[in-house]
Amino acid sequence: MFDYEKLEAAIVLAMEQALKTYRAMYADLYIVSLDCSSDLWSIGLVANTKAYLAEQADRNAEDYWYYKYCEEEWCIFETFDKLSAEMYQYMKKLHDTTDDTERFEHHRAAIIDTCKKVLCRLVISPFYQAYTDILLTFNVREYLEQEERIAVFEQLNGAVKAQEYAEHIKEFV
Numbered sequence: 001m002f003d004y005e006k007l008e009a010a011i012v013l014a015m016e017q018a019l020k021t022y023r024a025m026y027a028d029l030y031i032v033s034l035d036c037s038s039d040l041w042s043i044g045l046v047a048n049t050k051a052y053l054a055e056q057a058d059r060n061a062e063d064y065w066y067y068k069y070c071e072e073e074w075c076i077f078e079t080f081d082k083l084s085a086e087m088y089q090y091m092k093k094l095h096d097t098t099d100d101t102e103r104f105e106h107h108r109a110a111i112i113d114t115c116k117k118v119l120c121r122l123v124i125s126p127f128y129q130a131y132t133d134i135l136l137t138f139n140v141r142e143y144l145e146q147e148e149r150i151a152v153f154e155q156l157n158g159a160v161k162a163q164e165y166a167e168h169i170k171e172f173v
Contacts, residue, residue: 042084048074065168
């Protein structure tokens with residue numbers, strides 16, 4: 001049995017530590033995405049800075065929105081090693097003992113729900129008040145549909161910031 005509550009608490013701590021670390025390293029950090037591999041064997045974060053974005057594309061460039069919002073093009077990537085090891089062990093056991101697609105789908109839905117809860121908890125926490133200039137998002141590579149991505153982005157960042165994201169989503173997803 002996988003302990004989703006334990007995972008949620010651990011991700012909250014990992015995200016807080018990552019925000020502290022990367023804000024100290026990069027004053028121009030503008031976006032952080034909680035990122036799960038589509039096979040659910042690992043979890044971590046991907047983030048970007050304004051300076052790195054400017055190196056990739058000018059605001060008037062055709063591919064600006066791609067570089068601004070596509071996690072695969074960002075400069076910071078960190079795997080939460082301990083959490084990923086626990087996810088890996090569970091998935092390996094699941095893979096070795098069954099080929100139950102329904103069980104995997106249930107697990108994926110629970111992991112996605114857990115990650116969304118983490119981000120919602122983070123946004124309303126007193127800790128996050130020092131980081132409100134950093135956009136938050138969530139990604140499960142090659143899995144989340146555009147509508148769900150927009151809904152999560154809006155829930156975390158508000159309707160005004162989500163409008164730009166939604167207007168350009170076809171350019172980066």
